[in-house]
Amino acid sequence: TSLDMAAPFNKVFYGTFIHTPGLDEIEYLHDTVVAVNASGTILVVEALPEGHKQDAAAWIRTVLLPRLGWTPDAVAVTLCEPGQFFFPGFIDTHLHASQYPNVGIFGKSTLLDWLNKYTFPLEASLKDLTKARRVYSRCIRKTLSHGTTTAAYYATVDVPATNLLADLCLEAGQRALVGRVCMDNHAFSPDFYRDESPAEAEAATRACIAHITSIDPSYTLLRPVITPRFAPSCTGDVLGRLGRLHKEGNWPIQTHISENHSEIALVKELFKDQVPPSKGESDGMPSYAGVYDHFGLLTPQTILAHGVHLSEAEAELIRSRGSKVSHCPCSNSAITSGAARIRWLLDRGIEVGLGTDMSGGYSPSVLEAARLASLVSRHVAMGGDDAAKLSVEEVLFLATAGGASVVGLADKVGLFKVGMSWDAQLIGLGVVDGRGGVGTGLDEDTNVDVFGWETWEERVAKWVFNGDDRNTKQVWVNGQLVHDRSAVATGGVPS
Ligand code: GUN
Ligand code: FE
Incomplete structure (x- = not known):
């Protein structure tokens, strides 16, 4: 997308969302769409209907956006790549x-x-x-x-x-x-x-x-x-x-x-x-x-x-x-x-x-x-x-x-739920399914190598025990992009 992801546009995210609704309770929301309005509030958390998983972008354009009354040119869409997932900030x-x-x-x-x-x-x-x-x-x-x-x-x-x-x-x-x-x-x-x-x-x-x-x-x-x-x-x-x-x-x-x-x-x-x-x-x-x-x-x-x-x-x-x-x-x-x-x-x-x-x-x-x-x-x-x-x-x-x-914000952050704020991070793990590496579009600059055969539970465990900021690709607070690793990596030395 050519939209500036930091600007207050409506946003749609598609991919795997992982969060913990309770102690020792983790949810893996695959092939899921999250729609966030320009003020940063989550309006939709919805699994893509069966039969549409091959073309999420088309479903978002033809079904989701008309339903929300959003025009495509005012919406930024982020589709996460294999090996990536969204996690609450x-x-x-x-x-x-x-x-x-x-x-x-x-x-x-x-x-x-x-x-x-x-x-x-x-x-x-x-x-x-x-x-x-x-x-x-x-x-x-x-x-x-x-x-x-x-x-x-x-x-x-x-x-x-x-x-x-x-x-x-x-x-x-x-x-x-x-x-x-x-x-x-x-x-x-x-x-x-x-x-x-x-x-x-x-x-x-x-x-x-x-x-x-x-x-x-x-x-x-x-x-x-x-x-x-x-x-x-x-x-x-x-x-x-x-x-x-x-x-x-x-x-x-x-x-x-x-x-x-x-x-x-x-x-x-x-x-x-x-x-x-x-x-x-x-x-x-x-x-x-x-x-x-x-x-x-x-x-x-x-x-x-x-x-x-x-x-x-x-x-x-x-x-x-x-x-x-x-x-x-x-x-x-x-x-x-x-x-x-x-x-x-x-x-x-x-x-x-x-x-x-x-x-x-x-x-x-x-x-x-x-x-x-x-x-x-x-x-x-x-x-x-x-x-x-x-x-x-x-x-x-x-x-x-x-x-x-x-910190008194249980009704606002910490989970992917309708009505809560989009405070989130996009996590990228290493090579998946033999793909990845230079020229493939998949970022290999990460500290967690997955092979593709791990369960999602195992991938998350690898992230917890071996991950670091190299895996934190993008970060949003209240719907606004506040960190983009690819931009920072070329941004020179801070003062
Ligand atoms: N107790 C009082 N001040 C401090 C502080 O700055 N750090 C920690 N860890 N304990 C404290
Ligand atoms: Fe302290």
Whole structure:
């Protein structure tokens, strides 16, 4: 087609669509047509009638378009090639755009020394808006190229830089929750990078909410998110203010919880005189989840990153509040926080999504997070509970529809369903049926080689365990093309 696929035209996609309507439930929709209107909403998901599979283009032209009242010259049609399939865009439920320059740089550190040594100095340096623009643009471009259509971002303490991140997400067309980091407690916030006071932290959060709401008033792509960094960096005063702010606008909340043992001990020490002992805790102290709950921060809109060492009582509290967990297996392994028990959380009725947690996690890829969620679950299983293992289908659910629930977008993204938004990626695997290679029109530049005899289940497993951004051919958010690998490959070096 000669239409610009980035423009707001009606679009029709034809081929194989794969998605996960439930945990451990995967659907393969073959020879299927999806029609998307110019505002990015899916209007039709329909298998081609028997007898028309040889000529999908003709059926689309003569049956589908007249039915929708669309004229062929105003419709862009994408027919996927053998070995390709459409998959919902990935939801990264937890990452720090501000830490992107540090991916891979963590040495042998653990959480608290990692924050002091690598993280706070980098985040503080993004007060320089030229630097922030460079870091944020490249983070957005990189995550889009890995198929991340929705990202729950932490920016920094700095208001203009946080607002800039929101501007850049909108410009690049990435769906995002954007949070300005609150940290006012001298106990665990350095002098060079801290809120001056609880009142200032609240005012700065309000300023970012106002900006994000003004640039995307209908929340088409962006949402502000209240972001207390984590309990050790926040005073009770700030946590209380943010809890009340949540009630004002029902804004989502994101923070970290129970990532590392020293962190948990610090939380108990810092809050034992402010927060009553939590029910069900044997040490007579407040629990980490109990601290957040005390200040009104455990809500159905709350995204809790990690939750590696939660107690039984904390899991029950989180479930009863409807709060969600972002599982970050790459980060938990890299900075040796521990192996989160995801089956245990799911069995307790807590909703879970996946997070890269860049740069605690070293990879911007949610596919990598899915692969590592699988491996970490196997480590938990090796501890004696075989049922802990997560299947390919389960980690893909967490990466898409599960993550959509975690960020409050379950009715909008994560599945191919009429009424939902076209947030999708076109995945290409290697040579199929002996075809492919130079001159055939099939792109061989992929990291997953399939032979043609694999079942679709096996192809998807190969993608999960061997795939990377070379397989992510095109990416759309809200119906708009936001990444095209063939264009980027010749696009030169980014600034
Ligand atoms: N806890 C508080 N801040 C952070 C952070 O930036 N990354 C991670 N992984 N944990 C945190
Ligand atoms: Fe984090």
